[in-house]
Amino acid sequence: MLSLRPNQITQIHYLLITQKDDLFIPFIPPEELEGPALDFVRRLPKDILQIDNPVNFFENAYRLRNDNPYRLNVLYPSSLIPYLANSRRNIIRLYLINTNVPELDSVLNTLMDAHQPLNYYFFFNKKDDQPLGLDNEVSDPGEFLRMLYAEHQHILKLIGAPDITFHPHVDLYSRDFYDFPVFVPAQNNYHLLNSIIGNFKYGPGTIEKSKEEIKAEHERELIEAQKAPYSFGRLKTLIRSTRKIDKFFELMREHNIIKPVHAIETMYSPLLIIAPYQNPDLVKLDRSSASAEFDEELVNLLTSLDFEQTQNYINSLPPMTEASMRMVMRVTLQKIKYLDSLGALHASFAYSPIIRLPFQGKTLNQTLSAFDASQIEQYADHETRKILKDTISKFGSQLAERTLSPGLKAKLLVENRQIVAITDLPIEWLETDGVPLSFTHDICRLPETALHGLMSSFAANEHFIYTVPKDILKKTLVIFGSNDMELLPWRYQVKELAKTHEFVTEVCLSVAAAVKAFRKYKPDLLIFDCHGGYNSENKTSFLMLGDEQLTGPLVVLHNISAPLVFLCACNTAPTYGTINTIANAFFENHCLSVTTTYLPIAIDSSSTLYLRLLNNLRLAATEPIHPNWLSFLSHMIRTSYISETFRQSLDLKTGGGIYRRNMQEQANAYNRSMLFHQRRKVYSEQTYKQPNEQQVIPEYLFYSNLGRSDLIHFDIYMERFNELNNIKGHTN
Incomplete structure (x- = not known):
C-alpha cells in the first residue's frame, strides 16, 4: 500500500527555503537547487543518534531494512506557512535559507514567530552586513554539529526520546579510511563513509586539510591524470572508495547480523x-x-x-x-x-x-x-x-x-x-x-533528462513508501488501447487470466475512457497495452488510445498514475532523440516505478511478457520469493529472453517426450537465472542454443525500469524477513 514514509523522532529535517525556478530547461539544473545547501547537507548526519554511535545506527538500519534517507524538503516562501501549520512542532529542523529570495523579510518574520529551541538556521548568499536576527544561526556544518552535541540531552527531552549521554567517537580502521580525496567524484563516498563511522567534521582541522592544501593537491592530481588521459587511474581511486563502504556490509554478513530470507540474497x-x-x-x-x-x-x-x-x-x-x-x-x-x-x-x-x-x-x-x-x-x-x-x-x-x-x-x-x-x-x-x-x-x-526529475524522484520516495500487497492483482488495471486484429488473440488470453487472477481489464479507445477507468478503479498497478508513438517536433513520446494520443500533459492534467506502471507499448522512452518521455508524466503524478521501452516491441513477445508478469505476480505477492519490485521485474524481463530462445529452438513436431524435456530445461533455466553466479552460464547456454545467432531478437534489452523500484518491497517478503529476525512492529 502507498503511505507516508514513517519518521523517526530523532531524525534531522533539512528544509531548503529558496525561490521557485519557473524557467524549465531540461539540460540545466533547477536554479532553486544551486548554491551550497545540498553540499552542506551531505556533510551532516541523517539522525542525531549518529553523533553518539554511528556504527550501531548503521547496523540497526541494516537489520531493520530501514530505507530512510536524508529528510530534505524544498520550501518556497509561499509554502512556508502551510508547512509549519501541518507539521509537528517537536522535530529537529535545520533551515537552509537563500537570502536572495525577494520575500526574505516575510520569511524571517514567519520563522521568528515559529521559532523554538529545535530550529536551526543556515543562510547562504548572505551579505556581510545583513542583519537577520534569528537565534541558533550556524555558519558551517561543524558549528551545527557542535550545537547538536552541546545541547543533545535537552534536544532528546524536547523530542521525547530516551535520555542518552552522547560519547562521540570514531572507530579505528586502516589510515586511508580517513583520507579526504581530492578527486571530486570520490568525495560522495568519503562523506557517506564518514556518516557510517562518525568521522564528522566538528571544527577546523579535525578531518580535512585546509582549502589551500586541498587546492594544491588537486592541481598535482590533475597534472598526473593529464599525463595518462586514457588510463583508468582516477576510476581506480573511485573503486577503492566504494570498497570502504562495502566493507561494512560484508562485516554485517560475517557477524550474522541478519538472517536472510534466502541464502542467495545480496549482502x-x-x-x-x-x-x-x-x-x-x-x-x-x-x-x-x-x-x-x-x-x-x-x-x-x-x-x-x-x-x-x-x-x-x-x-x-x-x-x-x-x-x-x-x-x-x-x-x-x-x-x-x-x-x-x-x-x-x-x-x-x-x-x-x-x-x-x-x-x-x-x-x-x-x-x-x-x-x-x-x-x-x-x-x-x-x-x-x-x-x-x-x-x-x-x-x-x-x-x-x-x-x-x-x-x-x-x-x-x-x-x-x-x-x-x-x-x-x-x-x-x-x-x-x-x-x-x-x-x-x-x-x-x-533519467538524467530532464534534470529536474532527479529531485522530483527523490522527493517522491522521501515522502512516500509503497509496499506490494498480497492482493496486488485485485488492485491491477489493464487498459487495452487498440482493437487491431493482431492484438485480439492476446486480449482474449489476458481476459481469461483475469477470471482466475482477479485483476480488471478495460477497453479504452479514447483518453476520456482511460480517465474514467482510472478514476473508477484507482489501481496500484496500471498496465497499458496499446501502441506508442513519437512527436518529432517536441521530441516527446505518447500512448495511442484508439485514434487519440495520451500525451504527457494529458497524463498530468487528469492525474493518471499509480505507484506501479507498466507500458506495453512501442518506444515509449527512446534512447536517442527524445527529451521528455511519457514516463516522466507519470512520475510528475507521484508514480514510483514505470517500466517502459527503448524500441518497438513485437506483439507476440511483449504480450507474452506481461501475461507472464501477471501470472507470476500472484505467486510473488503471496510467497517470499523477491525482495522488491525491481527483483521481480528484472526476473520477468530477463527470463523473457530464455522463453523466446526455447520457443524458437523447439521443434513442436518432435515426440512428446522431447517436448516435455525441453519444458523442464526451460523451467530449470528460469530457476538458475535467479542465482547471480549462474546467470552468465545461463546466458551462454541460450546463445549456444540458437540455430542462427541473429534469429532471436533480444527484446529483453528493449525494456527499461525507471524509478526507484529497489525501494518497493513485497509485503510477504518483509513479513518473512521480520519473522526470521524477530523484528516486531516495525514498518519500513
Whole structure:
C-alpha cells in the first residue's frame, strides 16, 4: 500500500527555503537547487543518534531494512506557512535559507514567530552586513554539529526520546579510511563513509586539510591524470572508495547480523552509477514561452557543443574561443555538481556507494544515432530488427571500453547487487565479457533528462513508501488501447487470466475512457497495452488510445498514475532523440516505478511478457520469493529472453517426450537465472542454443525500469524477513 514514509523522532529535517525556478530547461539544473545547501547537507548526519554511535545506527538500519534517507524538503516562501501549520512542532529542523529570495523579510518574520529551541538556521548568499536576527544561526556544518552535541540531552527531552549521554567517537580502521580525496567524484563516498563511522567534521582541522592544501593537491592530481588521459587511474581511486563502504556490509554478513530470507540474497546495498551524457538533441528543443528567457548565446554555443571525457576524466573539447570554453565548462560543472548532489541524496536511502563514470558524448553518438526516435519505425519490420542485436552489442562494447576499468569490471563480475543508474544512456546494454549488464544485474534507471526529475524522484520516495500487497492483482488495471486484429488473440488470453487472477481489464479507445477507468478503479498497478508513438517536433513520446494520443500533459492534467506502471507499448522512452518521455508524466503524478521501452516491441513477445508478469505476480505477492519490485521485474524481463530462445529452438513436431524435456530445461533455466553466479552460464547456454545467432531478437534489452523500484518491497517478503529476525512492529 502507498503511505507516508514513517519518521523517526530523532531524525534531522533539512528544509531548503529558496525561490521557485519557473524557467524549465531540461539540460540545466533547477536554479532553486544551486548554491551550497545540498553540499552542506551531505556533510551532516541523517539522525542525531549518529553523533553518539554511528556504527550501531548503521547496523540497526541494516537489520531493520530501514530505507530512510536524508529528510530534505524544498520550501518556497509561499509554502512556508502551510508547512509549519501541518507539521509537528517537536522535530529537529535545520533551515537552509537563500537570502536572495525577494520575500526574505516575510520569511524571517514567519520563522521568528515559529521559532523554538529545535530550529536551526543556515543562510547562504548572505551579505556581510545583513542583519537577520534569528537565534541558533550556524555558519558551517561543524558549528551545527557542535550545537547538536552541546545541547543533545535537552534536544532528546524536547523530542521525547530516551535520555542518552552522547560519547562521540570514531572507530579505528586502516589510515586511508580517513583520507579526504581530492578527486571530486570520490568525495560522495568519503562523506557517506564518514556518516557510517562518525568521522564528522566538528571544527577546523579535525578531518580535512585546509582549502589551500586541498587546492594544491588537486592541481598535482590533475597534472598526473593529464599525463595518462586514457588510463583508468582516477576510476581506480573511485573503486577503492566504494570498497570502504562495502566493507561494512560484508562485516554485517560475517557477524550474522541478519538472517536472510534466502541464502542467495545480496549482502550489499544497491550500487549507484552516475553516467553523464551530452545528449545532442537537447539543443534542438523547440523553445516554448517557458524557456523564452533562456540566453540565446548559450543555445547557439550548445548547438555546436561536442563534449566528452576520456577514460581518466580528462575533458575532450573541439576547438573554440576562450569565452566559449568558459561557458562550456561553467554549464558542464554546474550539471556535474548537481548530479553529484542528487546522487548523494539517492544514495542516502540505503548507504549506496556511488560511481560517477566519465562524461560521454560524441564517440557514442554515432552508434546511438541508429536508434534515433524519428527513424525508429524502421525496426518494426522483423527482418530489419535483426540488425538490432549487433548494433546494441556494438554500443555495449563501446561503452565498456570507455568506462570499465579492470577494477570496475571485476566488481560487476563478482558482486551480487542491484544497480541504480542516473543516466540517459541505455546502460542495460553495457557488456561485460559479451554479456549485457541487464542479464546479470537488476537495474533501475533515473533519467538524467530532464534534470529536474532527479529531485522530483527523490522527493517522491522521501515522502512516500509503497509496499506490494498480497492482493496486488485485485488492485491491477489493464487498459487495452487498440482493437487491431493482431492484438485480439492476446486480449482474449489476458481476459481469461483475469477470471482466475482477479485483476480488471478495460477497453479504452479514447483518453476520456482511460480517465474514467482510472478514476473508477484507482489501481496500484496500471498496465497499458496499446501502441506508442513519437512527436518529432517536441521530441516527446505518447500512448495511442484508439485514434487519440495520451500525451504527457494529458497524463498530468487528469492525474493518471499509480505507484506501479507498466507500458506495453512501442518506444515509449527512446534512447536517442527524445527529451521528455511519457514516463516522466507519470512520475510528475507521484508514480514510483514505470517500466517502459527503448524500441518497438513485437506483439507476440511483449504480450507474452506481461501475461507472464501477471501470472507470476500472484505467486510473488503471496510467497517470499523477491525482495522488491525491481527483483521481480528484472526476473520477468530477463527470463523473457530464455522463453523466446526455447520457443524458437523447439521443434513442436518432435515426440512428446522431447517436448516435455525441453519444458523442464526451460523451467530449470528460469530457476538458475535467479542465482547471480549462474546467470552468465545461463546466458551462454541460450546463445549456444540458437540455430542462427541473429534469429532471436533480444527484446529483453528493449525494456527499461525507471524509478526507484529497489525501494518497493513485497509485503510477504518483509513479513518473512521480520519473522526470521524477530523484528516486531516495525514498518519500513
